[in-house]
Amino acid sequence: MRLAFEHVTHTYQAGSPFQATAIKDISLTINSGEFVALIGHTGSGKSTLAQHMNALLTPTEGRVTLDGRNINEKGVSKRDVRQRIGLVFQYAETQLFEETVAKDVAFGPKNLGLSQEEIDTRVREALERVGLAYSEIAERSPFELSGGQMRRVAIAGVIAMRPEMLVLDEPAAGLDPLGRQEIMRMVQGFHRAGTTVVMVSHSMDDVAETASRIIVMDQGQLTLDGTPEAVFADAERLVALDLDVPQTCRLSLALRRRWPDFPMCVRMDEAYEALLARLKGGKAHA
């Protein structure tokens, strides 16, 4: 699967006094198996970009293609596109509406026109994949669950459609540190199981450990695009741009004041190894 943006621009309420251009001339390609982190400040256009990925928004200019076909073309089934590319919204728990968790998760598969049997298997599987016990939770009302559980049920609702690519808009927003960690681990699990993942986030720490590629957005445009190592290699520039960098990079920057040749570390274990080597090597007092 190959999802490509070709010079995509989106303007909200074009032609009115409220018009606002959210993204400008975006070109990028996402391939199968990637774990892309989409990063930027509030209002940088991340969510708008994400909503173009499954044809919820249509570009004002440019086009979005999936395996070479324009997904906003007349002949292309939107439902098909949305099955292949699942989108989990920010605060996804606000979309829950059914009487029971099982029925809510079944909403997507049902819209796909699957058999009851198939729907049941998928609901079971989706709930297990987000770490909820089917037997305990399936018949409960989604509205009596905790915030973190509701979020998981909502994510299960998208997973149940078995998308090839999963786009998550700040999946961990508003959760406590433990909840965040669990969600992040879950997303990593999806990726390891073969799903292409695009995750919108404004936490550099969340993505430094997991993403295979980082895209930084600023004021509706792509400013950086590359592997975490490549993007964070220039941590000084990111800081100058008033963009956050992971704790590990900040630590590396601080240590460079003492050891100018200290490597720029992105992952925690990397930083640990480098620091350990430095301390053991006795260069500490050089």
Added chain:
Amino acid sequence: MLENITLGQYYPIKSPVHALDPRVKILLLIAYITGVFLVPDLTGFIIVLLYLALACRLSRLPFRLLVKSLKPLRMILIFTFILNLFFTGGETPLLNLGFATLTKEGLLNALRYSLRLVFLVLGSSMLTLTTAPVVLTDGLERLLSPLKVIHFPAHEMAMMMTIALRFIPTLLEEADKIMKAQSARGADFESGKLFERAKAMVPLLVPLFVSAFRRAGDLAMAMEARCYHGGEGRTRLNVLKVERRDWIAILITALFIALIVLEPRIVPWHV
């Protein structure tokens, strides 16, 4: 998906008309409406047109925006025109169609009633286009406050209206988001028969209600936390003051009414 729904019609620019005191603007609209009803003959509508043109010019609104406010009323306008055209009666036939006769009186009546409607709508739009909804309710509250003597809850009414208006965009945004989220799960809001479409609204309406109730609870709590207890003894942040431009507007409008009343005596012809 819902982005083309705008709240009311407020057009946010700066102009002398936008800056008028909302109380004055509401009263002027009432005076204007009275004026439109007082128009004695077709010639009088020229005065109304001039008055409105002046207001439009001063308000810096694009003219097409004002005209657009007539669009929802086009069926009513056509009906009014046709009904008056054929059912007025009168003695001076202009055209015999067999099943009905067109008379001069009918034609004049049709024009008069349609024009009256057009000008009423244009005038009201002038108010809503140039006044932010919250400012409007503020003005309304002050105008209705004398009714407190007979225990009319003017402040509470205005507060309810303000809150309702304040939350329309928020709820629309919420509805838009939920609609998109359900579409991402394969929901279809746009096709199907009436019953299917109504059923398709459930996944939208349930979350919307849940969120509206949650917001209402939060808001009530936040207001109570800041000691809100209704209108009694409450002072305001923006005190409305009638200024020079308001007096000028009042003067112009008084002149407008006088012209309309005196029009049959000034103009020698009567149409």
